[in-house]
Amino acid sequence: MKIHYYPGCTLKQKMTALDISARKAMERLDVELVEPEGWSCCGAEYPLTEEKIVGLAAPIRVLRQVRDEGGDVLVTTCSFCFAVLKRANKAVQDDPLKHKRINAYLRDDIQIDPLTKERTTGFEDYNGEVKVLHLLEFLRDRVGYPKIRERLKRDLKGLAVAPYYGCRILRPRGEMAVDEPDSPRLFEEFLGAVGCSAVDYPFKQECCGSYVSVSLPAAATEASYRILRSAAMAGAKAVAVSCPLCFYNMDHRQEAIKEAFLDFPGLPVVFFTQLLAWALGVDKSLLGLGEHAVPADGLFTEIPLTEVRP
Amino acid sequence: MRVKLKSGRDQRKFIQRIEELSGENVFACYQCGRCSAGCPMAPEMDLLPNQIIRLVQMGLDEEVLRSRTLFLCASCFTCESRCPKGIDLARVMEAVRHVLDPKGKDAFGPGEISPELAQELPQQVLVSIFRKFAK
Numbered sequence: 305m306k307i308h309y310y311p312g313c314t315l316k317q318k319m320t321a322l323d324i325s326a327r328k329a330m331e332r333l334d335v336e337l338v339e340p341e342g343w344s345c346c347g348a349e350y351p352l353t354e355e356k357i358v359g360l361a362a363p364i365r366v367l368r369q370v371r372d373e374g375g376d377v378l379v380t381t382c383s384f385c386f387a388v389l390k391r392a393n394k395a396v397q398d399d400p401l402k403h404k405r406i407n408a409y410l411r412d413d414i415q416i417d418p419l420t421k422e423r424t425t426g427f428e429d430y431n432g433e434v435k436v437l438h439l440l441e442f443l444r445d446r447v448g449y450p451k452i453r454e455r456l457k458r459d460l461k462g463l464a465v466a467p468y469y470g471c472r473i474l475r476p477r478g479e480m481a482v483d484e485p486d487s488p489r490l491f492e493e494f495l496g497a498v499g500c501s502a503v504d505y506p507f508k509q510e511c512c513g514s515y516v517s518v519s520l521p522a523a524a525t526e527a528s529y530r531i532l533r534s535a536a537m538a539g540a541k542a543v544a545v546s547c548p549l550c551f552y553n554m555d556h557r558q559e560a561i562k563e564a565f566l567d568f569p570g571l572p573v574v575f576f577t578q579l580l581a582w583a584l585g586v587d588k589s590l591l592g593l594g595e596h597a598v599p600a601d602g603l604f605t606e607i608p609l610t611e612v613r614p
Numbered sequence: 615m616r617v618k619l620k621s622g623r624d625q626r627k628f629i630q631r632i633e634e635l636s637g638e639n640v641f642a643c644y645q646c647g648r649c650s651a652g653c654p655m656a657p658e659m660d661l662l663p664n665q666i667i668r669l670v671q672m673g674l675d676e677e678v679l680r681s682r683t684l685f686l687c688a689s690c691f692t693c694e695s696r697c698p699k700g701i702d703l704a705r706v707m708e709a710v711r712h713v714l715d716p717k718g719k720d721a722f723g724p725g726e727i728s729p730e731l732a733q734e735l736p737q738q739v740l741v742s743i744f745r746k747f748a749k
Contacts, residue, residue, distance in 0.1 A: 313737040348741035352689070352708035353635040359745070384738050475691035476702060485695045511654040511690030515743040518735065519685065519722045520658060527654045548736045556734070 307442070308375040308434075309337035310366060312385035313345045319548040321592025322575045326381050326439060328590050329581035332455055333447050337379065340369040341418075348384050350391040360406045363392035368410065368430040377446075381439045381577060383472035383547035390436040391479050397432035406430075438473055440490055440546060440576065441482050449497040457585030459607040460499035465579065466535035466543045467491030467502050469509045470550045485509065494576065495544065498583040505538035507531040512553040521560065528553045529561045532571050542572045542603050544579060551575065556597045572600040615665065617674055625673025628713070632670050635709035642699040643667045649693035649703050659683040663693055663703050670706065675713075684711050685721045685747055711746070722747035 315323035330337050343366050351359030367389065370378045380386040396403045407429040415424050437445070443452065474485040483490040488509065492502035510531055513524025532554055535543050545551050555573040562568055578591045582604050593601055633640060643664070650662035661669070661681045669678045678684075684707060693703040711721075722743060732740065 318736045345741060348738045349745040352705045353712050354637050355635060384742065471690035476694045511688050511692060514688035514690060515739050515746065516655060516686060516688045518727065518739055518743050519747060523655055523658045549739050552736050
């Protein structure tokens with residue numbers, strides 16, 4: 305199965321672990337992730353005011369490209385990209401004015417054929433034909449947990465992992481809603497399918513501080529500390545995330561968290577795709593463990609699967 | 615908190631502009647405070663999220679526009695998911711940032727990040743913070 309996949313800017317340079325482990329894991333599930341030709345940054349933030357229409361141009365351009373390549377689904381792993389693409393898609397579906405204005409902007413795009421250098425223009429209107437899915441949703445709805453269980457190669461021995469949703473994949477409830485915003489199960493079910501045991505803790509959908517970590521690092525340090533402490537107190541051996549920025553705030557910032565909060569012992573943070581790839585038998589050197597500030601190697605110990613799981 | 619009430623054309627215009635930009639009915643708010651109770655950035659704020667919306671209801675633009683709260687909102691939508699009246703407060707915050715003086719200084723601009731830090735930060739955080747806090 306070939307599926308369109310949008311990695312986004314961060315996964316291509318700073319957080320390649322998420323990109324590579326997702327690809328390797330999906331290969332093991334017979335899914336090939338194909339990037340749309342000439343994709344650009346999605347804009348990272350969905351414009352929240354009615355007048356900032358231009359912020360929709362980049363995500364709609366990506367979605368239109370997917371449609372023009374014959375795709376009907378676009379999968380992302382980064383929560384920010386997912387939110388922007390999904391909300392922009394919904395805006396052109398539901399809001400006739402936004403649909404009209406954004407298509408008027410994009411109609412005159414010039415496309416240059418990479419081989420013949422021929423310039424073409426005059427695009428067809430994009431009407432929200434593509435469905436945007438987060439990789440976690442794709443695994444649940446299109447691949448299915450039974451297939452993942454079938455393909456498991458390694459035993460994670462019920463490793464206690466705290467699922468961390470963050471803000472973007474659950475809210476706003478009317479637009480994102482991959483699951484119930486206040487009591488989601490999506491991540492827990494995924495962890496169960498790869499052989500981990502999901503730790504329940506109250507901070508799983510709290511905000512990590514997001515971009516405020518640049519303008520006011522102390523605020524993000526404290527927000528991330530609250531999440532990590534809550535997970536550690538609930539018995540987690542690691543926190544699993546899907547967003548590169550959550551990863552940055554909770555992993556790269558952990559040195560600062562330890563300095564500010566002396567009671568915090570440290571907790572490794574991993575991408576959910578690393579757990580998936582490892583359980584499916586992907587080589588450890590392909591998990592991108594070198595990008596972690598808090599060493600996570602210890603979580604990935606070689607235990608072959610001996611018995612067939614029910 | 616004490617404020618001096620004003621009523622005039624400017625006040626009405628401010629309220630109308632915020633509603634137009636945000637697409638939210640600010641008068642739906644009855645000050646239950648659940649937005650502030652759940653806000654992860656509330657400890658750093660000078661005005662709590664529910665106070666911002668109250669001041670918008672009263673059309674007190676000056677008080678709202680000088681608050682540092684506008685540049686602490688991380689748009690995590692926790693308030694949105696908890697509001698019993700269905701107001702998306704993150705949209706109200708964005709609308710207020712939108713009406714700030716367009717010629718004014720960036721609340722957070724590229725000059726405030728050292729080259730070393732820029733090397734380390736994931737791209738998405740740079741794009742998102744400038745989209746939110748720079749002009």
